Amino acid sequence: MPAPLRIDAQFFALPAVARCTSCAARPVGVCAAIPVHALTRLAATGVAMRIRAGQRFIEERDVAAHFFTLTAGTARLLKMLPNGRQQIISFPGSGDFLGLASQGGYNYAAEAVDEVRLCRFPRDALRRLMAEFPAMEKRLLEVTSYELSMAQEQMLLLGCKSALERIASFLLARARKTATGQRIMLPMGRADIADYIGLRIETVSRSLAHLKSAGTIGFATPSSVVIHDFAVLERLAFCA
Amino acid sequence: MPAPLRIDAQFFALPAVARCTSCAARPVGVCAAIPVHALTRLAATGVAMRIRAGQRFIEERDVAAHFFTLTAGTARLLKMLPNGRQQIISFPGSGDFLGLASQGGYNYAAEAVDEVRLCRFPRDALRRLMAEFPAMEKRLLEVTSYELSMAQEQMLLLGCKSALERIASFLLARARKTATGQRIMLPMGRADIADYIGLRIETVSRSLAHLKSAGTIGFATPSSVVIHDFAVLERLAFCA
DNA sequence: CGCTGTCTTGAGAGTCCTCAACCGTGGTGG
DNA sequence: CCACCACGGTTGAGGACTCTCAAGACAGCG
Numbered sequence: 001m002p003a004p005l006r007i008d009a010q011f012f013a014l015p016a017v018a019r020c021t022s023c024a025a026r027p028v029g030v031c032a033a034i035p036v037h038a039l040t041r042l043a044a045t046g047v048a049m050r051i052r053a054g055q056r057f058i059e060e061r062d063v064a065a066h067f068f069t070l071t072a073g074t075a076r077l078l079k080m081l082p083n084g085r086q087q088i089i090s091f092p093g094s095g096d097f098l099g100l101a102s103q104g105g106y107n108y109a110a111e112a113v114d115e116v117r118l119c120r121f122p123r124d125a126l127r128r129l130m131a132e133f134p135a136m137e138k139r140l141l142e143v144t145s146y147e148l149s150m151a152q153e154q155m156l157l158l159g160c161k162s163a164l165e166r167i168a169s170f171l172l173a174r175a176r177k178t179a180t181g182q183r184i185m186l187p188m189g190r191a192d193i194a195d196y197i198g199l200r201i202e203t204v205s206r207s208l209a210h211l212k213s214a215g216t217i218g219f220a221t222p223s224s225v226v227i228h229d230f231a232v233l234e235r236l237a238f239c240a
Numbered sequence: 241m242p243a244p245l246r247i248d249a250q251f252f253a254l255p256a257v258a259r260c261t262s263c264a265a266r267p268v269g270v271c272a273a274i275p276v277h278a279l280t281r282l283a284a285t286g287v288a289m290r291i292r293a294g295q296r297f298i299e300e301r302d303v304a305a306h307f308f309t310l311t312a313g314t315a316r317l318l319k320m321l322p323n324g325r326q327q328i329i330s331f332p333g334s335g336d337f338l339g340l341a342s343q344g345g346y347n348y349a350a351e352a353v354d355e356v357r358l359c360r361f362p363r364d365a366l367r368r369l370m371a372e373f374p375a376m377e378k379r380l381l382e383v384t385s386y387e388l389s390m391a392q393e394q395m396l397l398l399g400c401k402s403a404l405e406r407i408a409s410f411l412l413a414r415a416r417k418t419a420t421g422q423r424i425m426l427p428m429g430r431a432d433i434a435d436y437i438g439l440r441i442e443t444v445s446r447s448l449a450h451l452k453s454a455g456t457i458g459f460a461t462p463s464s465v466v467i468h469d470f471a472v473l474e475r476l477a478f479c480a
Numbered sequence: 481c482g483c484t485g486t487c488t489t490g491a492g493a494g495t496c497c498t499c500a501a502c503c504g505t506g507g508t509g510g
Numbered sequence: 511c512c513a514c515c516a517c518g519g520t521t522g523a524g525g526a527c528t529c530t531c532a533a534g535a536c537a538g539c540g
Contacts, residue, residue, distance in 0.1 A: 079396045081479040087399040089392050102382075102389040130378075137377055138370075142342075144384045149342040151391035152329050156319045158398035159327040159438035163528070190487065198399035200529055205488055221537095222487060239321040403496070430519065440497055445520055462519060 005057060008117060011048030019043035023119075025071040028095035033139040034129065045125040051075075051112040058098065058110035066120050067099030073116035074187045077108040078195065088196040090150070091188060093177075097143055099123075113188045158198045161239060166197040167207040168236035171217065175227060186223045245297060248357060251288030259283035263359075265311040268335035273379040274369065285365040291315075291352040298338065298350035306360050307339030313356035314427045317348040318435065328436040330390070331428060333417075337383055339363075354427045398438045401479060406437040407447040408476035411457065415467060426463045 011019060020026055020039040034042055051057050051073075058068075060079060070092055077089040077098070089108050092098060098110060098118075130137040157169050170193065174184045186193070194201045211217045216233060218226040227233065251259060260266055260279040274282055291297050291313075298308075300319060310332055317329040317338070329348050332338060338350060338358075370377040397409050410433065414424045426433070434441045451457045456473060458466040467473065 079392065081396070081400055083479045085400040085479065087396040089395060100385050100388070102386045107389045107392055134374060134377070137374070137381065141377065141381045141384060144381060144388060145340050146342045148340070148384060148388045148391060149347045151388060151395060152319065152347055154395055155329060155391060155398060156321070156327040158395060159435075160321055160325040195399075201486095202488080202530085203528060206528095209488075239323045239325065441518095442498085442520080443496060446496095449520075 005055075006050050006052075008048040008050045016040050016043050019046075019048070023071055025069055025095040029069050030097045030136065030139050030143060031069060033135040034133055038133070042129070046119040046121045048117065048119050051116040051118065053112050053114050056109055056111045057116075057118075058106050058108070060107070060109040061105045064099060064101030064104060064106050065123055067097070067123060067126050068110075068121075069119045070094055070096045070098070071117045071119060074113040075110050075116050076113050076188065076192055076196075077110050079108050086195050087198070088192060090147075090154075091192075091196070097140070100140075100144060113192065163199055163203050163207045164210065165236050165239055166199060167204065167211065168233045170197050171225065171227065172230075172233050172237050175230075182227050183220075184225050184227065186225060190222075245295075246290050246292075248288040248290045256280050256283050259286075259288070263311055265309055265335040269309050270337045270376065270379050270383060271309060273375040274373055278373070282369070286359040286361045288357065288359050291356040291358065293352050293354050296349055296351045297356075297358075298346050298348070300347070300349040301345045304339060304341030304344060304346050305363055307337070307363060307366050308350075308361075309359045310334055310336050310338070311357045311359060314353040315350050315356050316353050316428065316432055316436075317350050319348050326435050327438070328432060330387075330394075331432075331436070337380070340380075340384060353432065403439055403443050403447050404450065405476050405479055406439060407444065407451065408473045410437050411451075411465065411467065412470075412473050412477050415470075422467050423460075424465050424467065426465060430462075 014022065017040050020031060020034075020043045021036065023031070026032060031039075031042065048071075049057075057075075058077075072094050074091055074093050075098075076091055078086050079089060080086045091113065092110075099106070101107060130140070157166055161169065171184065174186065178184055188196075190201045190204050194204045197204075199207075208217070208219075211233075212219060214232070216227070216229045218228060220226065254262065257280050260271060260274075260283045261276065263271070266272060271279075271282065288311075289297075297315075298317075312334050314331055314333045315338075316331055318326050319329060320326045331353065332350075339346070341347060370380070397406055401409065411424065414426065418424055428436075430441045430444050434444045437444075439447075448457070448459075451473075452459060454472070456467070456469045458468060460466065
């Protein structure tokens with residue numbers, strides 16, 4: 001039986017006006033399109049939650065009753081096949097918006113990779129927000145359009161690239177996303193990486209080991225990578 | 241040197257009011273969001289063109305100066321890698337909208353599979369239309385969101401499925417899209433199919449031959465397929 | 481300290497790719 | 511009219527890359 005989702009008590013300890021203005025995701029998320037004077041109403045329609053690592057909070061094909069804004073942690077979006085195989089679509093993090101459903105049901109399941117914090121809103125709140133603030137709809141189109149271009153880039157990876165090229169692309173994308181110089185953290189395990197780039201876990205491990213023995217990358221721990229040679233990774237990822 | 245794009249003379253022979261009202265793509269495309277009284281203005285900002293089979297009409301990474309609505313034929317959207325490999329993203333047809341660019345440049349190239357007819361509009365016309373008709377923006381969000389879910393489905397195919405499962409999925413998707421009962425036409429060649437589902441041309445041919453010898457499908461010509469057993473295809477495509 | 485889970489490493493097998501030849505059709509020109 | 515060629519599609523043999531199965535290494539935790 002799945003554990004019940006937990007309300008975030010810290011959130012409700014705050015005065016309503018501060019719930020959104022103090023949010024880490026506010027400057028980057030779709031909420032940025034909501035003017036300050038309306039944030040209190042926004043906060044009133046939402047529920048802040050904490051999702052434990054591994055816990056699922058969106059079920060594929062469920063009626064899309066809510067939408068979500070992540071405020072901390074990393075999630076994984078995945079599609080399952082009856083034979084047990086699964087494809088991870090993306091690893092959304094703080095500021096990312098979830099829950100656009102193209103025909104009534106969610107297109108993917110969502111699970112927490114590490115502890116995730118998010119705000120959950122009822123779907124008709126989204127409709128009302130979009131009607132009232134056209135900037136919100138515009139922002140949503142931008143975000144969705146960006147997601148689409150990322151998905152297309154991933155199709156290129158899955159359709160054309162070798163194991164080593166996939167790993168290089170993945171590491172570079174992580175470095176770009178988290179922008180922490182040479183050191184990048186991988187909150188997800190090898191199995192998640194494998195499901196994301198269309199390989200088996202052993203192949204991921206072997207490819208990483210190969211890059212390490214070539215001196216291109218190094219490991220502090222299995223989830224902490226240091227990139228020694230960006231040029232090599234870029235040449236691999238670009239398939240030049 | 242690429243051949244110049246051709247203006248469609250037939251289009252300009254029509255009175256301006258009829259150019260959009262008589263358009264085959266109008267009921268299904270994003271133009272459906274434009275009220276009839278504004279169609280004359282819409283037609284005035286657009287240029288109708290015919291693209292010969294094989295001709296490219298969008299170049300990857302070019303500045304996204306236009307957007308397009310297909311009115312006839314089939315196109316292919318593709319991303320190229322320096323090593324010559326390419327991934328086909330989708331096969332848009334009549335009614336489909338092209339040209340949303342997430343950061344200034346087009347994310348893919350577009351080429352005509354067979355003879356394509358389309359309407360080309362300047363990008364700022366899109367901005368003005370969206371400002372004036374919120375329904376247009378809403379429609380665009382719906383369309384983009386649907387594209388995203390299709391892309392995610394394709395990621396599942398590229399990341400998880402075997403050659404036979406990919407072919408079965410492709411045939412079913414075609415049957416669903418064109419909705420012509422048992423007989424489906426494949427305007428694209430084997431090479432395009434291969435680039436779309438992440439296989440080599442020989443593997444596509446072998447997989448089709450295998451389905452044929454199993455009695456699941458049949459061929460009138462290489463581009464005309466008859467599906468004899470939907471159930472088998474569905475079992476393969478869903479990986480059950 | 482043993483256990484559990486994740487990650488790594490090894491050996492063998494399988495699927496798909498590569499290279500190559502062959503087939504059928506449509507168009508061209510002698 | 512038919513030979514010829516070009517092109518797309520099919521078929522075959524061998525090889526490469528990744529998967530599968532299995533065992534070992536390592537860290538975290540009761």
